[in-house]
Structure formats: structure tokens, C-alpha cells
Amino acid sequence: MSTSPGTAQGPSPQGTERVRGQNLSRILTLLHRQGPLSRAELTRLCGFNRSTVGALVSELAQLGLAYETEPAAARRVGRPSPLVHANENVAAIAVHPDVDAVTVGLVGLGGKVHRRIRYDAGSLPTVADTVSISRSVVEGMSSELAAMTLIAGIGAAVPALVNSNDGTVLLAPHLNWSDEPLAAELSAGLGLPARAANDANLGSLAESLFGAAVGESDVVYLNGSASGIGGGALVGGVPLRGATGYAGELGHTVVNDAGSLCHCGRRGCLETEVSLSRLLAILGLEHADQDQLEASMAGNSSPELVAESHRQLDLLAAALTDFVNIFNPGVIVLGGFLGVLHSFVPGRLEAAVADGAIGGLGAEVRIRRAALGSELLLVGAAELVFAGLLADPSSAGALPAGVQAWLPASAGEVLPASAGEAVEVPASARGHRTD
CATH class of the missing domain: 3.30.420.40 (ATPase, nucleotide binding domain)
Incomplete structure (x- = not known):
């Protein structure tokens, strides 16, 4: 039987399936990023009704992606809503x-x-x-x-x-x-x-989802490792990608015109002057992850280590000042050995950036160590x-x-x-x- 043009039609099966998939995605993403949530909290956050949330949670459980537990006893009337977890397994x-x-x-x-x-x-x-x-x-x-x-x-x-x-x-x-x-x-x-x-x-993404930049929309992130310094920027909540996707080479900011030759061909790049290898040489270590580095630096007051740490922090501050002037971030997050340096001499970076950035921007930016530590990447x-x-x-x-x-x-x-x-x-x- 044909349907007249004016007759209302329900959603197509394909449309219904698409909406269901979007709703499952919404629930699982919330659980993944925010941790365990009650069905009542999911209802409030998603705007779905209780029966829809219940059906979606049940489907995620059948897929093996979520599970429920009973909440801790609460002093209130009525049956508490079960806690829904993303399946960490x-x-x-x-x-x-x-x-x-x-x-x-x-x-x-x-x-x-x-x-x-x-x-x-x-x-x-x-x-x-x-x-x-x-x-x-x-x-x-x-x-x-x-x-x-x-x-x-x-x-x-x-x-x-x-x-x-x-x-x-x-x-x-x-x-x-x-x-x-x-x-x-x-x-x-x-x-x-x-x-x-x-x-x-990826480090910047991880810190914005689970670490020191959660809830922040304007962030500069720097990670220091044995291979150098990489970076990323979140601008208005959007990762800065660049025309061909390779934006964020912040480690190649020049901080010392008379510095060491960098593999990129220039002298005095940030990653050449602020270097894990220089710290390891002073400590007498061949290799170290950031946990081992921090353990070796903790309580170490040798004049050579202190002088090199101050030198690297001051050069890092010069680069961060430029990034504050360019990006005007609310937060700067330091990962890898840069976070260890920041903790070794507390306050030195903040003071230098506050003095150097234009218009008082340096005094407003918060400099944080990456919260995810050695698990970040x-x-x-x-x-x-x-x-x-x-x-x-x-x-x-x-x-x-x-x-x-x-x-x-x-x-x-x-x-x-x-x-x-x-x-x-x-x-x-x-x-x-x-x-």
C-alpha cells in the first residue's frame, strides 16, 4: 500500500540504528573519561530518560564494555542507583x-x-x-x-x-x-x-582527558625525553594541528643563538639546550626514565647539578615566555624530565615567566607538572x-x-x-x- 505525501513516517531502521550507536558512544565516552557514574548521573548528563539509560547500560554490559556495582550505602530514602563502570579489562x-x-x-x-x-x-x-x-x-x-x-x-x-x-x-x-x-x-x-x-x-591529549589539563581549553604542553622536546597546544578546546598536521614542534624554538648545533641545522634550539642527556651525564647515569631521574636528583645538592638545573630552567623559561605571548594559555603542562626539573627548583619557572611575558600574562598562567607521570605516553x-x-x-x-x-x-x-x-x-x- 502506498503512503500519501502528507502521511507522517517514523524513523528509518538505519536512522534508529545510527541514533542508538550515538547514544551508546555518549554513555561509554562519559564512563571512560569521568570514571564510574550512577545511572542517575548518566541520565542527568545525557538528557536521556531512565529507561533509555538502563537499556544502553545493559547493551554496553552485553558487549563487555561496562559493568555495574552497588554503590556505597547512602543516608537517604530510596534505593540508590547502581554505579556504572567502563570495563578496565x-x-x-x-x-x-x-x-x-x-x-x-x-x-x-x-x-x-x-x-x-x-x-x-x-x-x-x-x-x-x-x-x-x-x-x-x-x-x-x-x-x-x-x-x-x-x-x-x-x-x-x-x-x-x-x-x-x-x-x-x-x-x-x-x-x-x-x-x-x-x-x-x-x-x-x-x-x-x-x-x-x-x-x-598524545601526551597532550592524555593530560587533557585524565591529568593536569582536565577542563582546560587553552593549554601548552611540553614533553621532555631522551630524544628531545616535543609539544602541543590546545586553543579554544581544539588541538592545534597545522596545515599538514605537524604543528607543535616547540622543541625547535631557539633559546640560545650561540648554543649547540641542533639536528635541524640551527643552533640553540630548546631541545638541544634543555637536555636529559646533560643531566644524566652529571648524575653518572647512562639511562633513566623520569622516575629514576627524580630519585637520583632528590636531595642532590651538588653545585654542578644545581648550576645545570638553573641554566636549563632559565632557558626553558625563555621559551615558555614566548609561548605565553603567542598562545596566551591558561595552563602550561610539563611532562617527562621537564616536570622533574620544575619540581627540583620550585617557583623558578613561574617567577621568570611572570617577569618576562607581556601585559602581565605570565603572572596569570599556571605551570603544572604532568599528572600522569611515567604512564603519560x-x-x-x-x-x-x-x-x-x-x-x-x-x-x-x-x-x-x-x-x-x-x-x-x-x-x-x-x-x-x-x-x-x-x-x-x-x-x-x-x-x-x-x-
Whole structure:
């Protein structure tokens, strides 16, 4: 029977399905970013009615993405609303290659880091080394992996210019990588979908979701690691990408015209003058992550360390003053060894930036240490994986259910945890691992 033009029609099945998917995404994203919420809070935040929230929560639970617990006893009349949690056992494998180490983590929804292992490399890791180390480390996580509900994929945070569409590393000068298909290699080596992006941008994202920049719309973020200094900026709540997606090379701000030669060809870049390697040399250390660096610097009042810390902080302040003048951020977040430096001499950065920025802007900006510490880049890398799951929670049904489903037993691949065989790490990358 035909329908006349004036007859009202209900939504199409495709339209209904699309709306349902958007509603599932809204609920799961709130749980992922804000932590456990009651059904009543979800109703208020989403504007849905109670029955709709109940149905959506039930569907997320069936997909294995959420679960409910009874709330703590409350002194009020009526039955309290159950707490809904994003399932932290829905996880991503996070990989962070750097010049001195490859760090691998298992990160669950909500930013929960189940395990972090740093493998100190004996030399610059190649892409092949990075894949082999990651496979070996993942196999060592067999007990944690076996407890996971779902491994959704691999995310890599790289100190490099990265094509975020296909995960190709266009240029990583410190690693000596060029046009390397890192995401494709990780995917082939571990049997999971993989994505890659610039480490500083991912660190900025992680701090804005879970750390020192939550709720802030104008942020400058700087991360310092063995490979140098990367950065990112959030302007009006929008990440600054640039015309071709590579904005944020803040480490190449010149702070000393007569300084050391930088790999970019100029002298006195921020990442050349403010350097982890200079601190490690004074401390007599070959390698150190930020936790080890902080432990070594704590209470150390040697004149050489104090002088070098003051020198680096003053040069960092000069760069931050420029960033305040350019971006007018409300918050500056310092990650990696920059956060350790900031804590080593409290107040020095704030005083210098307050004196140097125009129009009193320096006195208004807040300078904070990254809250996620040594887990920062792993949490950021995991967001690459979770982005697709949050946008389309129903896609979880198409992903492998459990670690045994994706650990291939063929030669040269990662073996199932029960096999107990470790993957050989290439001699060129041999070092030692620290949990």
C-alpha cells in the first residue's frame, strides 16, 4: 500500500540504528573519561530518560564494555542507583619507542595502566627491533593479558613526524627513521590493528582527558625525553594541528643563538639546550626514565647539578615566555624530565615567566607538572585505539574476544602465553627490562 505525501513516517531502521550507536558512544565516552557514574548521573548528563539509560547500560554490559556495582550505602530514602563502570579489562597495547628504550604497556578503558615495562635498548632501536621487543614484552605479560576481556589493538607514541592516517613515521631524526610503516609492522608482528601518532600530541591529549589539563581549553604542553622536546597546544578546546598536521614542534624554538648545533641545522634550539642527556651525564647515569631521574636528583645538592638545573630552567623559561605571548594559555603542562626539573627548583619557572611575558600574562598562567607521570605516553597511545571503540561501541563485537584469540602460534609470531616461549630480541637492541 502506498503512503500519501502528507502521511507522517517514523524513523528509518538505519536512522534508529545510527541514533542508538550515538547514544551508546555518549554513555561509554562519559564512563571512560569521568570514571564510574550512577545511572542517575548518566541520565542527568545525557538528557536521556531512565529507561533509555538502563537499556544502553545493559547493551554496553552485553558487549563487555561496562559493568555495574552497588554503590556505597547512602543516608537517604530510596534505593540508590547502581554505579556504572567502563570495563578496565577492555585494553590496548601501548608502545613508546625512544632512543634509549622501548616502553610497552597494557592500558584499560578509563586510563587504567595494568602493566608498564621499559626495555632499555643497547643501541638505537630500529622498527624491526621495536616490533620484536614489543612481542617479547607482551608475551611476558601473559598473566595480565589472560585476565583481559578484550584487546582492542595497538597504539604507538613516537617522537617523530607521523602520518596519523596510516601510522607511517615520516621522520624520526633522533631514531634515524624515515618513511617507516611502523603501524603496519606492529600490526603484522602482533596480529592486531595498530595506529601511531606523535608522542607529544598524545601526551597532550592524555593530560587533557585524565591529568593536569582536565577542563582546560587553552593549554601548552611540553614533553621532555631522551630524544628531545616535543609539544602541543590546545586553543579554544581544539588541538592545534597545522596545515599538514605537524604543528607543535616547540622543541625547535631557539633559546640560545650561540648554543649547540641542533639536528635541524640551527643552533640553540630548546631541545638541544634543555637536555636529559646533560643531566644524566652529571648524575653518572647512562639511562633513566623520569622516575629514576627524580630519585637520583632528590636531595642532590651538588653545585654542578644545581648550576645545570638553573641554566636549563632559565632557558626553558625563555621559551615558555614566548609561548605565553603567542598562545596566551591558561595552563602550561610539563611532562617527562621537564616536570622533574620544575619540581627540583620550585617557583623558578613561574617567577621568570611572570617577569618576562607581556601585559602581565605570565603572572596569570599556571605551570603544572604532568599528572600522569611515567604512564603519560602509554595512556595517550591507548587513546588511539580507544577512539574507534568509543565512537562505535558495537564494533567491539567484531574484535577478537580475549588474548588467546589473537596470539598466533605460527613460527615467528607471538606464541600463546601457555607455551611459555619468549621471542628472541635482536642483538642490536639487547639491553635490559625494568618493570
